[in-house]
Amino acid sequence: MTTYLTKILEHKAGEVDVLKQQGPAARYHTVEKDLPPARGFKTTLQNSQGEIRLIAEVKKASPSRGVMVENFQPLDIARRYAEIGASAFSVLTDRNFFQGANEYLQQISAAFDLPVLRKDFIIDESQIYEARLIGADAVLLIVAALDTVRLRDYLQLVEGIGLDALVEVHDHAELDRALDAGAAVIGVNNRNLNDFTVSLDTSLRLRPSIPRGVVAVAESGLKRASDVAMMQEASFDAVLIGEGLLGRELQRFTWKRT
Numbered sequence: 001m002t003t004y005l006t007k008i009l010e011h012k013a014g015e016v017d018v019l020k021q022q023g024p025a026a027r028y029h030t031v032e033k034d035l036p037p038a039r040g041f042k043t044t045l046q047n048s049q050g051e052i053r054l055i056a057e058v059k060k061a062s063p064s065r066g067v068m069v070e071n072f073q074p075l076d077i078a079r080r081y082a083e084i085g086a087s088a089f090s091v092l093t094d095r096n097f098f099q100g101a102n103e104y105l106q107q108i109s110a111a112f113d114l115p116v117l118r119k120d121f122i123i124d125e126s127q128i129y130e131a132r133l134i135g136a137d138a139v140l141l142i143v144a145a146l147d148t149v150r151l152r153d154y155l156q157l158v159e160g161i162g163l164d165a166l167v168e169v170h171d172h173a174e175l176d177r178a179l180d181a182g183a184a185v186i187g188v189n190n191r192n193l194n195d196f197t198v199s200l201d202t203s204l205r206l207r208p209s210i211p212r213g214v215v216a217v218a219e220s221g222l223k224r225a226s227d228v229a230m231m232q233e234a235s236f237d238a239v240l241i242g243e244g245l246l247g248r249e250l251q252r253f254t255w256k257r258t
């Protein structure tokens with residue numbers, strides 16, 4: 001069965017063929033010593049002492065919602081999110097499905113001193129090198145998109161080049177694979193990437209199986225202060241929010257930064 005995630009990954013494979021020809025790994029090894037150290041995405045979110053942290057997603061459009069922000073000004077949006085107390089940014093770099101761009105990440109990384117997550121569909125190590133080169137401090141690894149060997153290899157590569165990984169899961173089987181591979185930051189995505197249905201119960205169901213010492217992030221579908229309070233009550237360290245931050249309620253929430 002061709003699922004929506006499969007459709008995204010097939011398209012991504014074509015992009016990766018082009019990217020590989022640009023040789024991001026070789027470029028990385030040439031400039032490695034001149035790159036600034038990555039800002040700690042994991043360390044920013046861990047030891048949250050019961051105060052849930054915000055990873056604010058700069059998001060123009062999505063497959064489930066279409067265009068959400070007309071006249072999209074990523075730096076203005078990021079400034080607003082920094083002002084309300086975001087601890088880190090998530091920036092979509094996928095052009096085809098999310099109207100994101102590497103340039104948005106580069107601009108935000110250069111302008112703010114908060115860690116930046118590259119939110120994309122990683123299926124090849126060239127994308128991890130590219131993330132480092134454009135100023136990302138962390139990358140998203142979606143367990144549903146990677147076999148066990150690649151998940152482990154990519155986690156090692158991410159760590160080897162000084163980044164962190166947010167390892168995304170949707171169910172217990174994926175969580176087991178993520179933990180076996182050595183994930184230190186787990187994101188539970190409440191959105192089913194195939195039919196786009198959202199259930200906050202996904203986070204609540206999986207949270208007890210995420211061990212102490214592993215940073216736990218609840219992702220997607222959080223719209224109200226009560227949703228955030230529920231995730232804090234369930235002992236999540238952080239929430240990752242895109243669409244919900246476009247509304248006033250979550251912009252007025254008292255976000256605590258480390």
Ligand SMILES: O=C(O)c1ccccc1NCC(=O)[C@H](O)[C@H](O)COP(=O)(O)O
Binds near residue numbers: 062063064196221243
């Ligand atoms: O957002 C979508 O429609 C989507 C569809 C298919 C795959 C991924 C998708 N979103 C990526 C994300 O992980 C979200 O942008 C992120 O978790 C924030 O979600 P939200 O707060 O609901 O905007």
